[in-house]
Amino acid sequence: MAGMIEVHNLSKTFATKDADVEALQDINLSIQEGDIYGIIGMSGAGKSTLVRCLNFLERPTAGTVEIEGKDLSTLSEKELRAKRAEIAMIFQHFNLLMQKNVIDNICFPLLYGGVGKKDGGRRGTLSKKDARKRAEELLEIVGMTEKKEAYPSQLSGGQKQRVAIARALAANPKILLCDEATSALDPQTTQSILQLLKQINKEYGITIVIITHEMSVVREICSHVAIIGEGHLVEQGKVADIFSHPKTKEAKELIVKGRGEERRTLESHQKDLMKGKCCIRIVFSVNSSFEPVIANMVLRFGQPINILRADTKNVEGIARGEMILSLPDDVQMQKDMKAYLTERGLAVEEVDGYVD
Amino acid sequence: MWTSEMTLMMWVGVKETLIMTLLSTIFGYLLGLPMGIALAVTDAGGIRPNVVVYKILDVIANIVRSIPFLILLMLLMPVTRVIVGKSYGTAATVVPLTIAAAPFIGRMIESSINEVDRGVIEAAQSMGASTMTIIIRVMLVEARTSILVGVTIALGTILGYSAMAGIVGGGGLGDIAMRYGYYRYEADIMIVAVVLLVVLVQIFQTLGMRMSVKLDRRKR
Numbered sequence: 217m218a219g220m221i222e223v224h225n226l227s228k229t230f231a232t233k234d235a236d237v238e239a240l241q242d243i244n245l246s247i248q249e250g251d252i253y254g255i256i257g258m259s260g261a262g263k264s265t266l267v268r269c270l271n272f273l274e275r276p277t278a279g280t281v282e283i284e285g286k287d288l289s290t291l292s293e294k295e296l297r298a299k300r301a302e303i304a305m306i307f308q309h310f311n312l313l314m315q316k317n318v319i320d321n322i323c324f325p326l327l328y329g330g331v332g333k334k335d336g337g338r339r340g341t342l343s344k345k346d347a348r349k350r351a352e353e354l355l356e357i358v359g360m361t362e363k364k365e366a367y368p369s370q371l372s373g374g375q376k377q378r379v380a381i382a383r384a385l386a387a388n389p390k391i392l393l394c395d396e397a398t399s400a401l402d403p404q405t406t407q408s409i410l411q412l413l414k415q416i417n418k419e420y421g422i423t424i425v426i427i428t429h430e431m432s433v434v435r436e437i438c439s440h441v442a443i444i445g446e447g448h449l450v451e452q453g454k455v456a457d458i459f460s461h462p463k464t465k466e467a468k469e470l471i472v473k474g475r476g477e478e479r480r481t482l483e484s485h486q487k488d489l490m491k492g493k494c495c496i497r498i499v500f501s502v503n504s505s506f507e508p509v510i511a512n513m514v515l516r517f518g519q520p521i522n523i524l525r526a527d528t529k530n531v532e533g534i535a536r537g538e539m540i541l542s543l544p545d546d547v548q549m550q551k552d553m554k555a556y557l558t559e560r561g562l563a564v565e566e567v568d569g570y571v572d
Numbered sequence: 573m574w575t576s577e578m579t580l581m582m583w584v585g586v587k588e589t590l591i592m593t594l595l596s597t598i599f600g601y602l603l604g605l606p607m608g609i610a611l612a613v614t615d616a617g618g619i620r621p622n623v624v625v626y627k628i629l630d631v632i633a634n635i636v637r638s639i640p641f642l643i644l645l646m647l648l649m650p651v652t653r654v655i656v657g658k659s660y661g662t663a664a665t666v667v668p669l670t671i672a673a674a675p676f677i678g679r680m681i682e683s684s685i686n687e688v689d690r691g692v693i694e695a696a697q698s699m700g701a702s703t704m705t706i707i708i709r710v711m712l713v714e715a716r717t718s719i720l721v722g723v724t725i726a727l728g729t730i731l732g733y734s735a736m737a738g739i740v741g742g743g744g745l746g747d748i749a750m751r752y753g754y755y756r757y758e759a760d761i762m763i764v765a766v767v768l769l770v771v772l773v774q775i776f777q778t779l780g781m782r783m784s785v786k787l788d789r790r791k792r
Contacts, residue, residue, distance in 0.1 A: 300699065309691050313692060316789070
């Protein structure tokens, strides 16, 4: 089935004085309607360029972007502007008009956007009064009604992002692109903005694409994730799958970094313990939590297991357990234990490679 | 001796200076505003990059700005005669003043617009706003404070230029200061004229700055 957003073989090259810089190479994405799709990568990986290709703020050098089956490169300037009104965007630095108050900022897309009244002479249906009415509804959705006459400089970061979200929703978009929308906010505010995005996704069925470098953001609200590393798409899939079976180095790094963000890294003495030992990370999914797997394994093999760390994480609202175990030195025993764990539906993965 | 005729002369001088300055500033903005917008928009980092248009405007601005005003005044005499009908007097001074002011104003508008946060423009683009809408509803609105500061500077500069118009019998305070102070060694009249010029610049400066601060919504 064709998705809401289909990206095929997209590449983007920037010509600079010295050389051409390939920001993106051969990206393929399929984002379904109603998804909350995370695009994550280290800074400089090309994710901001990628999100700008989705509404053609940046024209790809090669490849296509299709929105609801419509190839953006085939649209005229005017059609493209109308299409952009359906693809709203919010930004890291909010990008509100500093000289306009909150309500005028929200009215902007309604009056002057691709579907607005004064669009290069094309007259729409929305009057200034109707736009204000709609803006007030939106302020209620984002919980900013009492600030409608305030100017952006009088608002906090979180409040500005709420106004920006209201502005983005004004033209009834089908897609909301979020470019590092929470990166300039503190953890609590990030939480509240993410909850708001989740609510918008649920209530209005708006497809959301989230660009971020924080794994915690992806884990919190995304259903799917794509990992970008140095201009390439290295891994993509359901968030839950990528969390339990990260395949690539980039994915593992980001997951580990995600732990760092929560200040739950392994203590250094634990790292010492892991040196030269065979360590594995196991992930419990819902159904595997019922059986006392570790205890049963210890009884069955008659060998002590060292639990270096145990943790639960909230992935898409489902609690997932994670443990790092240090296995006995006997290689055959290690093999048997891994097989035993795998048999019981646990994801098993050797970790000594990247903990160091 | 200070006579009532001298007071009258000063009053006329103030009026002529104000007329020259204000008219030239208005005409200067009529030419300079579109020019500055075009420079900012067609710049390599602008929203409609166009090397040819940018380069042409860039060269014009540089040429006009590098000609000393006194020379420009002489050079433009035939043009002035066509437009105003004569090449001397207050009205005739407005033509070279406008021509001299326009590129200068254009440069100030260009830099005011370039100060506008690129992200806000990008946000408007992401909503599907047209180039014209972005210019009128985003760039000029966001740059308002900076543009008003520019108007204040332009008024001061043009007022200074207008004093040179005395050379072609342009009238105004500069003319009076030159005629009495330089040709007739009547220093007291010159000093009064100069003081009045200073007072005018002060008034423009104060009013302009007050207005730009008052209209700025970024702090409060």
